[in-house]
Amino acid sequence: xxxxxxPKTHKQEMKxxxxxxxxxxxxxxxxxxxxxTAIKKNESEIKAEIDITSFEENKxxxxxxxxxxxxxxxxxxxxxxxxxEVARIGSWQLDLKKSKCIWSKVTYDIHELDxxxxxxxxxxxxxxxxxxxxxxxxxxEKCISHRIPWDTQLRIITTxxxxxxxxxxxxxxxxxxEVISLEGTFQDIHDQKILELESEQLLSQI
Numbered sequence: 001x002x003x004x005x006x007p008k009t010h011k012q013e014m015k016x017x018x019x020x021x022x023x024x025x026x027x028x029x030x031x032x033x034x035x036x037t038a039i040k041k042n043e044s045e046i047k048a049e050i051d052i053t054s055f056e057e058n059k060x061x062x063x064x065x066x067x068x069x070x071x072x073x074x075x076x077x078x079x080x081x082x083x084x085e086v087a088r089i090g091s092w093q094l095d096l097k098k099s100k101c102i103w104s105k106v107t108y109d110i111h112e113l114d115x116x117x118x119x120x121x122x123x124x125x126x127x128x129x130x131x132x133x134x135x136x137x138x139x140x141e142k143c144i145s146h147r148i149p150w151d152t153q154l155r156i157i158t159t160x161x162x163x164x165x166x167x168x169x170x171x172x173x174x175x176x177x178e179v180i181s182l183e184g185t186f187q188d189i190h191d192q193k194i195l196e197l198e199s200e201q202l203l204s205q206i
Contacts, residue, residue, distance in 0.1 A: 035070070046071045088188035093173075094121060095181050096144065103186075110166065110188045112158040129155040129163070139170065144179055147172045153193065165193035 038048040049070045053063070090107030094100075101119040108115040111127055121140075128136050132154040139150040149171035156164050170184035 038067070038069075090186045091184070092124075092186055093181055093183040094124075094140075096179065107186045110158075110164065110186060111156065112160050112162065127156045127158070129157055132156075136168065139168075140182065143170055143172050143182055147174065147179060149184075153189065164188060164190045166190070 035047060035049050038046050046069050049068045051066050053066070056062075088106065088110065090110055091104040092107050093102040095102065099121045101121065101124050103111075103115075103119060105115055108117075113119075125133055125137055125140075135152070136154060139148075139152065142148045143150060149169075151167070151169045153165060153167050156166055158164060165188075167187040167189045168184065169186075170182050172179045173181040173183055
């Protein structure tokens with residue numbers, strides 16, 4: 001169904017993509033995916049996911065290119081991203097083997113951290129206020145050891161020194177009866193929380 005796989009604007013990008021694949025032997029061991037714009041025979045554009053795998057036979061390396069139309073999934077993903085951005089809800093994942101966090105753009109924005117920055121477990125915990133660091137650490141440890149999810153409201157200190165209330169939700173990802181990672185959402189609830197605390201304070205004075 002695809003007449004022109006890659007429009008002119010993507011040709012250089014895809015050329016570099018293939019060159020990197022052949023240049024780096026490690027990439028041949030993994031599926032390296034890329035989302036591109038493809039053009040169908042009726043000239044309509046679609047979003048396609050392309051990945052390359054390879055195998056070796058008689059000392060020759062052969063590549064298999066797989067192309068999947070992900071237009072609907074791509075549209076829904078963009079809509080979800082936009083909804084989360086408006087609601088100030090980010091997502092996160094913790095790779096337990098690497099002790100490394102994967103954050104969505106909104107999560108980076110809430111922390112006021114550049115999205116290119118690598119975040120390790122301790123880095124993420126250190127963003128919480130001093131009195132709340134033991135709380136989030138306890139939630140993480142219990143989630144790993146006892147598979148207990150959490151949903152809590154705590155304070156963080158952003159890179160600019162601004163204090164924010166956030167809602168942090170986390171749960172275990174289990175594979176072969178083993179917790180391999182943690183994942184969840186992260187929401188900026190500062191304005192709502194301040195109003196809530198002020199209301200509680202006023203009510204206590206009545």
